[in-house]
Amino acid sequence: MPIADHAAVLTDEDAALIDRYFLAANYLSVGQIYLMANPLLREPLAAEQVKPRLLGHWGTTPGLNFIYAHLNRIIRERDADVLYVCGPGHGGPGMVANTWLEGSYSEIYPSIPQDAEGMGKLFRQFSFPGGIPSHAAPETPGSIHEGGELGYALVHAYGAAFDNPDLVVACVVGDGESETGPLAASWHGNVFLNPVHDGAVLPILHLNGYKIANPTIFGRMDDADLAKLFEGFGYRPIFVVIDASDDRIAAHKAMAAACDAAFDEIRAIQRDAREAGHAGMPRWPMIVMRSPKGWTGPKEVDGKRVEGFWRAHQVPIDAARTDEGHRALLEQWMRGYKPEELFDEDGALVPELRALAPQGDKRMGSTPFANGGRLRAELRRPDWRDFAPTAKVHGQEQGEATKAAGRYLAELIRLNADRRNFRIMGPDETNSNRLQAVFEQTDRVWQEPIESYDEDLATDGRVMEVLSEHLCQGWLEGYTLTGRHGLFNCYEAFVHIVDSMFNQHAKWLKVSRDLDWRRPVSSFNYLLSSHVWRQDHNGFSHQDPGFIDHVVNKKADIVRVYLPPDANTLLRTLDHCLGTYDRINVIVAGKQPAPQWLSADAAEYHCAAGLGVWTWAGNQEAGGEPDVVMACAGDVPTMETMAAVDLLRQHLPELKVRVVNVVDLMTLQPRSDHPHGIADADFDALFTTDKPVIFAYHGYPHLIHRLTYNRTNHRNLHVHGFMEEGTTTTPFDMVVRNELDRFHLAIDAIDRVPGLAVRAVEAKQHFRNGLIEHHRYVTTHGEDLPDIAGWSWPYAGATEEGRD
Known part of the structure; x- marks a missing residue:
């Protein structure tokens, strides 16, 4: 028009x-870039009144x-x-x-009032140490x-x-x-x-x-x-x-x-x-x-x-401090705005111009929409236990973690329907990531024509899908910064697309936390599924767990990384994250059927601690020292660790094994480095001070070393993870290619326990034969061995023993 x-x-x-x-406004803008004194030019501009370092953007x-x-x-x-x-x-x-x-500005920063003194401070502070x-x-x-x-x-x-x-x-x-x-x-x-x-x-x-x-x-x-x-x-x-x-x-x-x-x-x-x-x-x-x-x-x-x-x-x-001609040109420029007609004797804006600004919260610098914590209302969150699988026996029941999360999110959407303060963003992957239960309560929002055969599309919905990770990230940033809540679900490999956007948001939150006038906003929550270990059908292009490494570079008080091993730990973690503020929470969870390890009560204790010993999984004597610690973080690494423990218990029953599972990755750091870090004494109690630790980790192994490098037993920490080996293959072959499988883990335990290799020759050979048989079978039949694909934890035991 x-x-x-x-x-x-x-x-x-x-x-x-x-x-x-x-x-x-132009006068004040130029003054901020150039001047450190004489703000109203009531005397000729001198060299020492111009900043030595001129920084800013005028254009x-x-x-x-x-x-x-x-x-x-x-x-x-x-x-x-x-x-x-x-x-x-x-x-x-x-x-x-x-x-x-x-x-x-002056209301928020009273030390910079609306007068000549305040104007001088306003100018001096801009792009200045x-x-x-x-x-x-x-x-x-x-x-x-x-x-x-x-x-x-x-x-x-x-x-x-x-x-x-x-x-x-x-x-x-x-x-x-x-x-x-x-x-x-x-x-x-x-x-x-x-x-x-x-x-x-x-x-x-x-x-x-x-x-x-x-x-x-x-x-x-x-x-x-x-x-x-x-x-x-x-x-x-x-x-x-x-x-x-x-x-x-x-x-x-x-x-x-x-x-x-x-x-x-x-x-x-x-x-x-x-x-x-x-x-x-x-x-x-x-x-x-x-x-x-x-x-x-x-x-x-x-x-x-x-x-x-x-x-x-x-x-x-650019040379107004050192070049007299440039300085004269700057002074001519600034005097051309006629500051004496814009500001009174005290340096305040003259009354007829002050009257042009809105009042109170209508001012764009004071609007609560730019300080979203002023508008934020807590989410009504359902009891996550209502959606928890029963998991009566450790590891002997299968479940889909994100499908359970979808049922929880559907109820959360229903509970907050009248508030309209929660949305799910994702790049066309709500169904793919098994969150489809949300469509029982809402639809995908869409304003263009909707055909009669379209499914789950409506002009008013709580789910936003667009094939652009940038838009999902940016929408949720704008949504949370203005006082609302949300979740961004994405394939793990392609969340890298927003690496730099994550950087900027983390920096924003870090600075905001130090500003008393900025009220807390809801945390930015990622749910990463279709992860590296179950992208066997898409292949190498979809296999990358490195977003976690990128996240942990940020300030400790801002970022959290969670690797729940089953549905109940995912539900508890998701519920916790949706109640937090001023954080970036990254949750990595699988969507495929997998063993369910913990009851709801056990998951509550385990997630509250962030890591712990699964006493029911090991075979060490109570209060005794193990021969080896089998540690794990992530759903697939947990399953392979448990399968490795099963092999060791079958073939080397005298070997004392302790199993440690990590849900909250940041607990591995010392408390001095991260608020969730555990004390050195607690770390030593879990991982010992001198015994080998075989650590199966979801991502790149070096991150675990980085988080634990100054722990007492770091020299005995041996991490298995993604080694940048991938292709279109079977799920188990993916872990074998990266030596994260049960056979490699069991062999490594044998090799690391002093004196065990000689006594365990036959067991080690059996495990090697397992790798050979796997390769023969998978390349012949195109699927995993039935014993591998159908494995479950064979040791019965109730899961209600509490802090297991």
């Missing part, structure tokens, strides 16, 4: 006031300030709730400037999106809008960011946005033509082609085109008309859906705004073009 279709809504006087507010900032000023008007006149998502997050000086102008980052970081009021890594603004915006029916998320997408893959996919968020129950996203594509040192693709496309592109995506683009030589009053009028048109259309869409019951996927408005990069800044520096060119991207005048 061209902007010419809308009448101007501002008088010249109103436009002039908004322009002065815009200039005040995108004027456009962000321009948009912010116009959203302020919309909020005031319509009493709207607006969340500002700043895609060009490196335009951080603009976000800080605007939140200071509206008063939010001991100060604040240059991006719209957690320290920035009103922000849920840093933008340091481009690509995620729009997906965060949609995540924030889901289940927030009265919220409009104004999302500024930079034209550099628009070239990224995640952003390109994010335009499809409109397919999942329900106008009845969700809020709205107003994308504002900010085209200033250049990224760091090159033109941008969208910046060089003409308006007609851009209109066709976004109409094809299902949007109605409204164009605002600003030239540096244009009258700024006219630019403000054009932007005001565009904003009014967009908000009118949003409310009309929602009214038609909510009151008239109109169905179908609406065509949501968006704004395409062209403005010069570095608008209102210097035209040229040293005879080279700056405004409207890539040289405006960061610091356009």
